[in-house]
Amino acid sequence: MFVQKFYVADTHFCHPRILAICNRRFSSIEDHDEAIVSRWNSVVRDDDIVYHLGDFAFHLGLNSERIRSLFFRLKGRKHLIIGNHDVDKRGDLHPTLARLDWAARPEHALRTRDGGRDVYMSHYAARTWPCAGHGAVHFYGHSHGKLPGQGRSRDVGVDMPDVLFQPRTFAELTKDMEP
Numbered sequence: 001m002f003v004q005k006f007y008v009a010d011t012h013f014c015h016p017r018i019l020a021i022c023n024r025r026f027s028s029i030e031d032h033d034e035a036i037v038s039r040w041n042s043v044v045r046d047d048d049i050v051y052h053l054g055d056f057a058f059h060l061g062l063n064s065e066r067i068r069s070l071f072f073r074l075k076g077r078k079h080l081i082i083g084n085h086d087v088d089k090r091g092d093l094h095p096t097l098a099r100l101d102w103a104a105r106p107e108h109a110l111r112t113r114d115g116g117r118d119v120y121m122s123h124y125a126a127r128t129w130p131c132a133g134h135g136a137v138h139f140y141g142h143s144h145g146k147l148p149g150q151g152r153s154r155d156v157g158v159d160m161p162d163v164l165f166q167p168r169t170f171a172e173l174t175k176d177m178e179p
Helices: 029-043 064-073 170-174
Strands: 005-008 049-052 077-080 109-114 117-122 137-140 153-155
Touching: 005 170, 029 064, 137 170
Parallel strands: 005 049, 049 077, 117 137, 137 153
Antiparallel strands: 109 117
């Protein structure tokens, strides 16, 4: 079976205020979370790779069992690029997230290859990134669609109109990007 790679950011599971902050049109955070799980699982298979570019969940200590349940319902081998809401007050990965079964140790930035190109991933947008001058692409989150990409960089957050609350492939995310 052919394994696909997917990218997504800013799911903010269990974060009721995100509905108003980012104008996410769901009647409740439970509806929001269930919609993301459903949309995620409609495209990702069990062996696919999903890079989550930060802010997986919110209120990590208060909702640890719900976050754990949501995580294990999501298909794919999940990698976490750490976002600002994924850490505790000291800046360490929150214990709730640290105990999840990530495919690899969560990192602040990662690189992979996809579509024949280098892909640099971080939660935060960068003005430049490794191999940017050699065709590398940069995917980021954090800005909830308020910070447009430049050149071969772009926001892959669930708030983006072409992401629509589900992980997307490299081809989908780069179709309108300069070569």
